[in-house]
Amino acid sequence: MAKVTVAMTADSNFIYPLAISIFSYSQQAAGEIQFEYAVPSDWRKMLRQKEVDEVEKLVKSLNWSFRLVECPISAAELPRTLHISPITFVKPAYFDIADAEKVLFLDADTIAVRGWEDMIKFIDKNAIAADSEENMQDFELKWGSNGQPRGWYANAGMLVAKPDLWRERHENRWRSLMNDYRDHEFELLEQDVMNAALLGAVDPLPPEYNFRPAYGKKVENPIVLHYAGYWKPWLATPGLIRSLNPELRVAFGAYARVEKQFQAFVEGQSLSSSKIFWKEARRSVRGPFGLKAQKYNLRGLLGNIKRIFLR
Numbered sequence: 001m002a003k004v005t006v007a008m009t010a011d012s013n014f015i016y017p018l019a020i021s022i023f024s025y026s027q028q029a030a031g032e033i034q035f036e037y038a039v040p041s042d043w044r045k046m047l048r049q050k051e052v053d054e055v056e057k058l059v060k061s062l063n064w065s066f067r068l069v070e071c072p073i074s075a076a077e078l079p080r081t082l083h084i085s086p087i088t089f090v091k092p093a094y095f096d097i098a099d100a101e102k103v104l105f106l107d108a109d110t111i112a113v114r115g116w117e118d119m120i121k122f123i124d125k126n127a128i129a130a131d132s133e134e135n136m137q138d139f140e141l142k143w144g145s146n147g148q149p150r151g152w153y154a155n156a157g158m159l160v161a162k163p164d165l166w167r168e169r170h171e172n173r174w175r176s177l178m179n180d181y182r183d184h185e186f187e188l189l190e191q192d193v194m195n196a197a198l199l200g201a202v203d204p205l206p207p208e209y210n211f212r213p214a215y216g217k218k219v220e221n222p223i224v225l226h227y228a229g230y231w232k233p234w235l236a237t238p239g240l241i242r243s244l245n246p247e248l249r250v251a252f253g254a255y256a257r258v259e260k261q262f263q264a265f266v267e268g269q270s271l272s273s274s275k276i277f278w279k280e281a282r283r284s285v286r287g288p289f290g291l292k293a294q295k296y297n298l299r300g301l302l303g304n305i306k307r308i309f310l311r
């Protein structure tokens with residue numbers, strides 16, 4: 001198989017889950033991977049040089065190539081929401097400049113549990129391939145054309161893209177939508193903007209490549225677990241885990257196993273100088289009292305309550 005280009009992004013808050021995610025993908029990959037760390041032009045506002053260096057070291061120690069890609073978008077101008085980092089807006093900006101014929105863009109709140117590289121074959125006539133999202137009728141009604149069948153809204157967590165087609169068909173539109181983000185009442189960051197630009201012109205990606213255990217379609221034998229939604233396994237507290245639905249509890253267990261393997265890898269020869277860095281990165285999210293997790297989960301709860309009342 002030809003070299004596969006994989007782009008991901010993360011700010012300081014997401015460095016630890018990014019590492020876990022990269023590590024999981026490396027454990028389930030057989031071929032050559034070109035890894036691209038996609039960041040805004042002014043990334044130093046949300047990410048430290050040291051953190052980028054450590055991700056580069058990790059990627060290279062997994063025998064992948066590494067490139068930092070500064071994308072034409074400014075972090076300082078991005079709209080903020082309650083719980084998601086605005087750094088994810090680099091996704092469409094990355095497609096504006098990516099030079100490979102086909103690329104993958106993977107969320108950092110995902111892990112691979114089986115071989116995933118053949119995901120690239122699902123791009124066909126459109127600029128983007130993605131799994132569809134259920135229960136987005138309001139958005140689809142507002143943006144879709146008359147008579148367009150429902151179910152075209154895509155989840156942006158696991159994407160295959162043809163950057164040249166993207167540039168040709170969607171670049172101008174997503175930029176203008178982005179400029180009026182608040183006026184359009186978008187909520188889900190780049191995912192809403194990209195859907196309003198694509199309007200359903202998306203090739204289907206089998207749901208196995210983007211199983212979201214917190215909600216949505218059931219998948220028998222998933223390839224990628226996507227911790228979409230408020231509950232993130234790296235911020236889990238024991239109390240929270242007890243309250244999870246069965247699918248999520250299984251998925252959180254899978255995450256904990258990857259974390260263990262990652263820890264063992266960091267303890268090993270190739271990454272011994274980074275041991276302390278990754279230990280600290282873990283502590284900053286797991287924390288001795290899980291304070292950060294408690295605060296995060298409280299915010300998530302408030303967000304959910306707000307959502308229910310806004311319906």
Ligand SMILES: [Mn+2]
Pocket residue numbers: 107108109157226227228229
């Ligand atoms: Mn996600």
